[in-house]
Amino acid sequence: MNNRRFLFWTLTPGFAVLAILALISIAGALYFSVMDRSLRYPDYHFAGLYNYQRLLSDRRFLNALQISATWEIVTVVGSLVVATLLSVLIFETVKSFWLRNLICFAFLAPVLLPRVAAAFIWRFLYSPSLGLINYLASLLGFGPVEFLANPSLALMSVAIVDIWQWGLFFTVIMLKLLETLPKDPIEAAQLDNAKTWEIHAFVTLPMLKAPIISLALVKAVESLRSFDLIYVMTGGGPGTATETLDLYAYQAGINLGGRISYASAMSILLLVLTTIVFTLIWRGIRKWSV
Amino acid sequence: MVRLIRSSLASVVLALMVFIALTPILWTILGAFKRLKDIVIPVPKLFFSPTLENFVTILQNPSIRQGLGHSVIVVGASVIIGALLGVPAAYSLARHVRTLKGDLQFFVLSLRFMPPVAIAIPFIVLYLDLGLYDTLAGLILVYLVTTISTVIWLSVPAFERVPKEIEEAAAMEGCGPGEIFLKFALPIAMPSLFGALVFTFVLVWNELLLALTLAAGNATLPVVAASITSLGKEVPWGVINASTVILVIPPLVFIGLLMSFINGMMKPARR
Numbered sequence: 001m002n003n004r005r006f007l008f009w010t011l012t013p014g015f016a017v018l019a020i021l022a023l024i025s026i027a028g029a030l031y032f033s034v035m036d037r038s039l040r041y042p043d044y045h046f047a048g049l050y051n052y053q054r055l056l057s058d059r060r061f062l063n064a065l066q067i068s069a070t071w072e073i074v075t076v077v078g079s080l081v082v083a084t085l086l087s088v089l090i091f092e093t094v095k096s097f098w099l100r101n102l103i104c105f106a107f108l109a110p111v112l113l114p115r116v117a118a119a120f121i122w123r124f125l126y127s128p129s130l131g132l133i134n135y136l137a138s139l140l141g142f143g144p145v146e147f148l149a150n151p152s153l154a155l156m157s158v159a160i161v162d163i164w165q166w167g168l169f170f171t172v173i174m175l176k177l178l179e180t181l182p183k184d185p186i187e188a189a190q191l192d193n194a195k196t197w198e199i200h201a202f203v204t205l206p207m208l209k210a211p212i213i214s215l216a217l218v219k220a221v222e223s224l225r226s227f228d229l230i231y232v233m234t235g236g237g238p239g240t241a242t243e244t245l246d247l248y249a250y251q252a253g254i255n256l257g258g259r260i261s262y263a264s265a266m267s268i269l270l271l272v273l274t275t276i277v278f279t280l281i282w283r284g285i286r287k288w289s290v
Numbered sequence: 291m292v293r294l295i296r297s298s299l300a301s302v303v304l305a306l307m308v309f310i311a312l313t314p315i316l317w318t319i320l321g322a323f324k325r326l327k328d329i330v331i332p333v334p335k336l337f338f339s340p341t342l343e344n345f346v347t348i349l350q351n352p353s354i355r356q357g358l359g360h361s362v363i364v365v366g367a368s369v370i371i372g373a374l375l376g377v378p379a380a381y382s383l384a385r386h387v388r389t390l391k392g393d394l395q396f397f398v399l400s401l402r403f404m405p406p407v408a409i410a411i412p413f414i415v416l417y418l419d420l421g422l423y424d425t426l427a428g429l430i431l432v433y434l435v436t437t438i439s440t441v442i443w444l445s446v447p448a449f450e451r452v453p454k455e456i457e458e459a460a461a462m463e464g465c466g467p468g469e470i471f472l473k474f475a476l477p478i479a480m481p482s483l484f485g486a487l488v489f490t491f492v493l494v495w496n497e498l499l500l501a502l503t504l505a506a507g508n509a510t511l512p513v514v515a516a517s518i519t520s521l522g523k524e525v526p527w528g529v530i531n532a533s534t535v536i537l538v539i540p541p542l543v544f545i546g547l548l549m550s551f552i553n554g555m556m557k558p559a560r561r
Contacts, residue, residue, distance in 0.1 A: 010378035028412025267408035
């Protein structure tokens, strides 16, 4: 009996708060998405699926969808590639414990920076007239590059900041994972005269399959929350070149006259999309790692 | 010979990566001590006469001082409440729940899938109606979604690492579940739990979107910092650098802790 009461009092408060808050936001967003509520007028009426219909023919929305997808792919793949290459490099070349720890400390620093701070730091570095990067580029003979004002470079320039934070962080985690692996399979492969890259490509990295997939999932979830980075660095511009879905929803729902209902419909579509994709991935991970 | 070239190439690459990791941060710290005339020049200066002007400007700016205060209140309250509700729940989840454990953990994780805009927009309307708009209490309430779920998510493995034998022995001695939790599991898991709390702290300390949409009138530090850029035409780069440094200090203090947390999580769990 005592056991049951303990269980009830430990689990209920936390999960109740979570459930209520989640329910309020989802139910609220669903409700407003079928209304025509805007912050400018106090009254609103039922509008059916009008908002959703308009979304599907809204070119700015389709553009944002495409940019969000590009952003997800570039940052997830970029972070994992950087982390894999660097962690293997450190694992193979740096044998001193202290040096390894020192490198890890340096690589952990960027991810701890608030996104707003990271955004400012890099805006300063990217600046065409007084930034460090353009100064270095000019030493090498390149003209000033408009990293953030050039529509075809802007998204990649912001993605580099994200990879700077997460790729280096994942390097540390992957290095720790490599260190925990048993030595026997690696030694066996060395006896077979396998080259170093072959050992990692065919022995160690396949052994780390499950944790690497979880890292990808974590990164994919975190990449969805890049509003702060993009908002401070480009504000979605130039034009709409870096406008992801959450930026557009923010602009529509809060900045441009508060079209609450339209933004709600957008966030519901975003929610449905991410839930479907991540639930499938989560199922896949559990099947794979068992 | 080939070996030598290869290993020195590797050192160069690694040195370059450490340089890339740290230079942006160090450059910003340097910039925080520069006068504007030392910043707005085509050739970057490594040596200059340092000044504290920028920090004075910032600390005298009422909105930044208030932002700091608001951040401390909001982040402090939401992390403490998150820990009080999340840690016990995580313990029960780790030790006592069997059939529903996977589902409950997925529910907690799925809250992280929710786009922040999807949380923000309904709460704007709700808070406008309830009079909670632009209040710190409203922001704390919304942040609980992040803090409780992150605390639960990270604490479950921490409790799973506590050796079961200790708890079983305590139960044999006649300790109730509450006593076992408080006297045995909690102290043993404390170091990892602390890491989880620090991670949660960093997440909400850095949060911008919800703070910007729900409490712009009582802005937290990230919101204030984000608004500095739009202070007119002349960009006060020195001041921006200084405020970035102030924003960065609290999370960076925890770098050692994060390191030991990662080390702890990577050790194979004892069963």
